[in-house]
Amino acid sequence: MTDVKPDVKDEPEFIDTNSLDDTKTTPVLDQGSVDPVYQAKAHVLNNAIQQIGMGKYQWELFVLVGFGWAADNMWPIITSLILPAVALEFNQSKPPLLSLAQNIGLLAGAIFWGFGCDIFGRRLAFNATIGVTAVFGLIAAGSPNFAAIGCFAALWSVGVGGNLPVDSAVFLEFLPGSHQYLLTILSIFWALAQLLATLVAWPLLGYRTCSAEQTTPCTRSQNFGWRYFMIAMGGFSMICFILRFVFFTLYESPKFLMGKGKDAEAVAVVHKVALKNGKTSPLSIADLEIHNTEGHQGTDTAAVLKRKLEKINLDHVRALFRTRKLAYSTTLIMVIWAFIGLAFPLYNAFIPYLLSSRGAAYGDGSTYITYRNSLIIAVLGIPGALLGGVLVEIPKFGRKGALALATTLTGVFLFGSTTAKTSNGLLGWTCAYNFMSNVMYAVLYAYTPEIFPTKDRGTGNALTASANRIFGVMAPIVAIYANLETAAPVYVSGALFVAAGVLVCLLPFESRGKASL
Numbered sequence: 427m428t429d430v431k432p433d434v435k436d437e438p439e440f441i442d443t444n445s446l447d448d449t450k451t452t453p454v455l456d457q458g459s460v461d462p463v464y465q466a467k468a469h470v471l472n473n474a475i476q477q478i479g480m481g482k483y484q485w486e487l488f489v490l491v492g493f494g495w496a497a498d499n500m501w502p503i504i505t506s507l508i509l510p511a512v513a514l515e516f517n518q519s520k521p522p523l524l525s526l527a528q529n530i531g532l533l534a535g536a537i538f539w540g541f542g543c544d545i546f547g548r549r550l551a552f553n554a555t556i557g558v559t560a561v562f563g564l565i566a567a568g569s570p571n572f573a574a575i576g577c578f579a580a581l582w583s584v585g586v587g588g589n590l591p592v593d594s595a596v597f598l599e600f601l602p603g604s605h606q607y608l609l610t611i612l613s614i615f616w617a618l619a620q621l622l623a624t625l626v627a628w629p630l631l632g633y634r635t636c637s638a639e640q641t642t643p644c645t646r647s648q649n650f651g652w653r654y655f656m657i658a659m660g661g662f663s664m665i666c667f668i669l670r671f672v673f674f675t676l677y678e679s680p681k682f683l684m685g686k687g688k689d690a691e692a693v694a695v696v697h698k699v700a701l702k703n704g705k706t707s708p709l710s711i712a713d714l715e716i717h718n719t720e721g722h723q724g725t726d727t728a729a730v731l732k733r734k735l736e737k738i739n740l741d742h743v744r745a746l747f748r749t750r751k752l753a754y755s756t757t758l759i760m761v762i763w764a765f766i767g768l769a770f771p772l773y774n775a776f777i778p779y780l781l782s783s784r785g786a787a788y789g790d791g792s793t794y795i796t797y798r799n800s801l802i803i804a805v806l807g808i809p810g811a812l813l814g815g816v817l818v819e820i821p822k823f824g825r826k827g828a829l830a831l832a833t834t835l836t837g838v839f840l841f842g843s844t845t846a847k848t849s850n851g852l853l854g855w856t857c858a859y860n861f862m863s864n865v866m867y868a869v870l871y872a873y874t875p876e877i878f879p880t881k882d883r884g885t886g887n888a889l890t891a892s893a894n895r896i897f898g899v900m901a902p903i904v905a906i907y908a909n910l911e912t913a914a915p916v917y918v919s920g921a922l923f924v925a926a927g928v929l930v931c932l933l934p935f936e937s938r939g940k941a942s943l
Contacts, residue, residue: 464881466717467684474696474709475680476602481703484600488608490674492615493666494552494593495871497559500619501586502528504563504659505579506774507627508652514636514644515652516572524576525902529771531580533895535587540888543592544742544881548599548679551592551884557667558585563660567653587895591887594875598883599679600699606876611815613868617807623659624804628797630655685881689714742885746878755877755934756886760893762926766833766870767894769922770863771901772915773840799853806857807864814868825873830930832866837923840916877935 505528513521535555543551559582566578598609634651636644670676677699680692693711700707747753817828839859846852878886904915 463717464685464879467689467714468681468879470709470713470717471680471684471692471696472603474707475600475699476604478602478696478700478703478705478707480602480605481699481705483699483702484602484605486674487597487600487676488612490666490670490676491593491597492612493556493670494589495612495615496619496622497556497586497663497666498589498619499616500623500659501559501563501582502532502771502774503620503623504655507623507631508655511631511635511649511652512572512575515646515649516575517643518572520906522902522905524572524579525771525905526899527576527580528583529895529899529902531583532587533892533899534580535584536591536888536891536895537587538584539588540591540884540891541742542884543588543595544682544884548592548596548682548884549676551588552596552676553667553671555585555588555592556663556670558582559589560585560660560663560667563656563663565660567656567660587891590871591884591891594871595883595887596676596679598875599681600677606872607815607819609872609875610818610868611811613811613814613864613871614808616867616871617804617811617864620807621801621804622662624797624800626658627655628801630658632794632797682881684714742882743889745882746886746889751934756889758929758933759874759877760890762833762929763870763874763890764893764897765922765926765929766866767897768900769837769919769926771898772904772922773919774901795849799849799856802853803857803860806861810861810864811868814865814872817865818869818872824936825869825876826930826933826936829866829869829873830927832862832869832927833930834924834927836862836866837920837925837927840920840923844916877933 505525509521509524512518512524518524539551539555562578562582562585566575566582569575569578594609597612598606601608630651632651634649634654636649677695678691680695683689683692683695690711693709693714696707696709746756814828814832817823817831818825820827836859839855839862843852843855843859846855874890875883875887
């Protein structure tokens, strides 16, 4: 008989490695910041993922995680776009209450999904967040009154609030250390979402909406544009959910499984990812269990019971304050997120008045000009996200340098917008602000999960997102009771951005070129 050699293209590529314990990746966190058994096993898994490399599984996940990034920006924009039409139809004297309902939902979502994904895993949360958003976004189109749309806004925001804490954890835990810059590039979806929302809103809200100048009452039949808009955007989110849930199989994070004492399942996931990428991995259970001699991470009945009990205490939170340096880092990043959480929505609450009033004053406040300008602003967010991906990889500049520069310049451009003498001048300053804020968010969303260990990453993301959302709740309250017809909110927002930029310089960890644990 003649031996037939298999076609090499049909065979997975075998990864040749001398030892998975070789330190081929440098950790972000200092030695001793996390449980030593967990840290040793995380190094093994990091090396296994690094050796598999960037492949089909990670690129598919990149796109699907991008849907979560898109939702995080798109739905708050949707709320701000429908707010004038909703207020007119329901004759609401305090329209920012809708933004308040949204921010309360975002806070609840950040807490529930962020902490929850460290307990019940990433897979459920990854699919459920965008599904919840889509369902309640579609239902909201039929709202009979202002209270109803407020309730639905809070409910869809529960889903939106969980997208970034969960999705960043999911993506980072399957990402080779050499490709962690892709967390920054993900923000291109954030910018594209703003562009999409503006493009869809233009024909629906721009021409099928009651005018603030009309003397007759605004009826539902005259004002159907915002309902069509909700159906369109809710339908888009439902398509994203279907693509995630039906057409893609998300494996549970290997480092999450390892952190729960499920070494065999963690190894199995690594082999599945390798197979999908057309490779095989030499990783074995023994490569992980050998490190149990450095401490105890049991998998017996008693250990399982202990882990169940851990679900109702604050171990994941305490782990983020395990050492003085880690506690300092966690506290500082929460303060930075909090400052930005107030600055960004406060400015957004003011900008509709700023654009419309100054546009009208300059004689070019038409619907066409308003949406044209919004489209220009949205388009400039895309290169901002891409620039962020470049800046974070510059040696001796890295994540911290890029974040400090972008955050500070975001505040500076806000200050500059108060000097505009024409609508084109205001447009220029607003474009510069949007460009730099997209750079800022691109880096911030990448850097934050990198400085938390995997087993506590969802909790760390939840803490920062919660700080962001708590301060975000204050913005619509300020909008209700403050005088937005002055430039004061812009100065406050600008000062908060600049302060956050200064605080970034004090962060102790630089994650460029290092693998997250």
